[in-house]
Amino acid sequence: MRRIHATSDGVYGSPKIWQVLRQQGERCGKHRIARLMREEGLRGIPARKPWKGRKSGDCPAGITNQLARDFTAPGPNAKWVTDITYIPTQEGWLYLAVVLDLFS
Known part of the structure; x- marks a missing residue:
């Protein structure tokens, strides 16, 4: 578990580490991996959510294009x-x- 976390540069959290361990043939549960990671102080880095800004052509209500x-x-x-x-x-x-x- 520590090795997988280290090779991912600390990015992988418990779901991804659980998935890698399952692919390697290890039998373990998601919650067990999460608990062991908490006990070891290992944390993954969450993925950034895409920014959903307004479209450039959209204007707020009451605003007109003066130019x-x-x-x-x-x-x-x-x-x-x-x-x-x-x-x-x-x-x-x-x-x-x-x-x-x-x-x-």
């Missing part, structure tokens, strides 16, 4: 656009927000 893809501005301060992005770092998330005057 209608016309990115030319007649003068300064006539049209402003913004964007925000999230940058993962070792310390946590960084948020980069940009504000742009379309005239420049």
Whole structure:
């Protein structure tokens, strides 16, 4: 059990370790593997769930498209656009927000 957990770089949890042991011909139960892993302090890394954001064409209710893809501005301060992005770092998330005057 420890060997399988180590060879998976600590990713495999009890269900996957149980499956590998069964494929190797070992007879054991899922709950027994889970209990033994808890006693040994072994934990798997859960898979990330896909992010379900909104589609880019969808607008919240009451919000209208003011630019209608016309990115030319007649003068300064006539049209402003913004964007925000999230940058993962070792310390946590960084948020980069940009504000742009379309005239420049």
